[in-house]
Amino acid sequence: MADSPDDRATDADLAGFRAEVRAFLAGYDAQPGTPDLSRLERSRAFLAARYDAGLGALDYPVTDGGRGLDRHFVDVYRMEAAGRTSDDGGSGFGIGLDMCLPTIRDHGSPDLRKRFLGPGLRGDEHWCQLYSEPGAGSDLAGLTTRAVRDGDEWVVTGQKVWTSGAEHADFGILLARTDWDVPKHAGVSMLVLPMRQPGVEVRPLHQMTGTAHFNEVFMDEARIPMDWVVGEPGDGWKMAVALLAHERSSIGKGGGRQPIPTDRLIDLARSNGRSGDPVVRQDLARLATGTRIIEWLNLRAGIHPSITKLWRTSQGRAAADVAAGLAYPGGIAWDGARMGVTEPGRFADPDGSHWAYGICDSRALSLGGGTDEVQKNTLGERVLGLPREPATDRGIPFSQVPKNA
Ligand SMILES: Cc1cc2nc3c(=O)[nH]c(=O)nc-3n(C[C@H](O)[C@H](O)[C@H](O)COP(=O)(O)OP(=O)(O)OC[C@H]3O[C@@H](n4cnc5c(N)ncnc54)[C@H](O)[C@@H]3O)c2cc1C
Incomplete structure (x- = not known):
């Protein structure tokens, strides 16, 4: 089963590991639930x-407190944990676990790894991603939040937007401009921003789902210790791309926002007496096939993360369209008070409110982590080798690039 000389997991190793995971999950599930606690x-x-059971840092180096296991073990854990209904709250820590911490693991200094990996993986600290700005979303490298050195600190001023989970975050992985006299991609640095300080203000943004799971973040002379740079100053674009690859791969594998599950739609069709309708059956069969294809794509080593992300978002939209047809009129009308209690990004019990939630929320799948168009551009340029998009700001110092006022 080895893929390469460095990839030596045997079937016996994996079977032993599977038993360990099952024992942990079964033990955890057997404990009394904690409904009084919040999801987080x-x-x-x-x-x-x-983490305390040794299953929270599987593919982290032993020197960083991890197990040093390869992707086969991670896949085993994922498969065993999939579909459980245990009292784990549905995570909510994905930005740290799936994006920020792997980037710090791969590119952070020993001090940063020591400071952040353990507490983040254990859930003691919550993370958010401070990338998008009002004028820099798809064109992320056009960001204008600035970080300036002042003694042994960075001083950060600017605005971020669409920052998921910032209201809970202890730390944010921040892209800021540290050099304005070089072309846009070269002047960006990745920093770790302590969120709970006077210079950081978080304001919720209300979504059409009735929830407010992302925010505007205003930074006014916020402070960061000088050494809290991931990679070197000016390496931020390389770090940004590395983190985005983790984000897309995680979304493709089923992290974060959930499409409406196909089995719930099958139940809905049955309860509506529509399960014999050939068109409905065809739609449901297509969704079930799509779900299986994503699972199989994810088992392929080295698959480009934009491929699995695109598959998952198109699956999410297709599921929402089928739900809207089957749940009508419940799919387009809801009790506003009930919508507000739905867990962000999760499809919960299928009463009228929740179908509407799932339908509205499905549109977010195509935006978060980079839009579908941007994924297609990435695949065209990086995988198919098509010519790069034309750009008018290439090679020009960012300070000289025309910008909106
Ligand atoms: C649910 C959700 C959660 C999010 N969470 C976070 C977060 O935690 N942290 C964070 O930093 N950001 C977050 N985002 C922001 C997200 O990354 C951006 O919305 C996304 O990158 C698009 O940027 P934009 O909204 O500025 O749209 P724009 O970049 O203005 O794009 C507008 C439209 O133009 C298209 N377009 C733009 N450029 C091109 C091009 N070159 N070629 C073809 N089409 C193009 C886009 O595809 C889109 O349809 C989140 C967004 C959503 C919806």
Whole structure:
């Protein structure tokens, strides 16, 4: 089963590991539930138990407190954990676990790794991603939040937007411009911003789902210790791309926002007496096939993360369209008070409110982590080798690039 000389997991190793994972999950699930805790606190408790059981840092180096295991073990864990209904709150820590911490693991200094990996993986600290700005979304390298050195600190001023989970975050992985006299991609640095300080203000943004799961973040002379740079100053674009690859891969593998599950749609068709309708059956069969294809794509080593992300977002939209047809009129009308209690990004119980939630929320799949168009551009340029998009700012110092006022 080895893929390469460095990839030596045997079937016996994996079987032993599978038994270990099953024993942990079964033990955890057997404990009494904690319904009084918030979703985030339930996740935190689960992550702490998982980390303390030695299952929270599988593919992290032993020197960083991890197990040093390869992707086969991670896949085993994922498969065993999939579809569980245990009291783990549905995570809520994905930005740290799936994006920020792997980037710090791969590119952070020993001091940064020591400071952040353990507490983040254990759920003791919550993370957010400070990338997008009002004038820099798809054109992320056009960001204008600035970080300036002042003694042994960076001083940060600017605005971010669409920052998921910032209201809970202890730290944000921040892209800021540290050099304005070089072309746009070369002047960016990745820094770790302590969120709980006077210079950081978080304001919620209300979505059409009735929830407010992302925010505007205003930084006014916020402070960062000088050494809290991931990579070197000016390496930020390389770091940004590395983190985005983790983000897209995680979305493709089923992290974060959830499409409406096909089995719930099958139940809905049955309860509506529509399960014999050949058109409905065809739609459901297509969704079931799509779900299986994503699972198989994810088992392929080295698959480009934009491929799995695109598959998952188109699957999410297709599921929402089928739900809208089957749940009508419940799919387009809801009780506003009930919508507000739905867990962000998760499809919960299928009463009228929740179908509407799932339908509205499905549109976010195509935006978060980079839009579908941007994924297609990436695949065209990096995988198919098509010519790069024309750009008028290439090679020009960022300070001289025309900008909106
Ligand atoms: C649910 C959700 C969660 C998010 N969470 C976070 C977060 O935690 N942190 C964070 O930093 N950001 C977050 N985002 C922001 C997200 O990354 C951006 O919305 C996304 O990158 C698009 O940027 P934009 O909204 O500025 O749209 P724009 O870049 O203005 O794009 C507008 C439209 O133009 C198209 N377009 C733009 N450029 C091109 C091009 N070159 N070729 C073809 N089409 C193009 C886009 O595809 C899109 O359809 C989140 C967004 C959503 C929806």
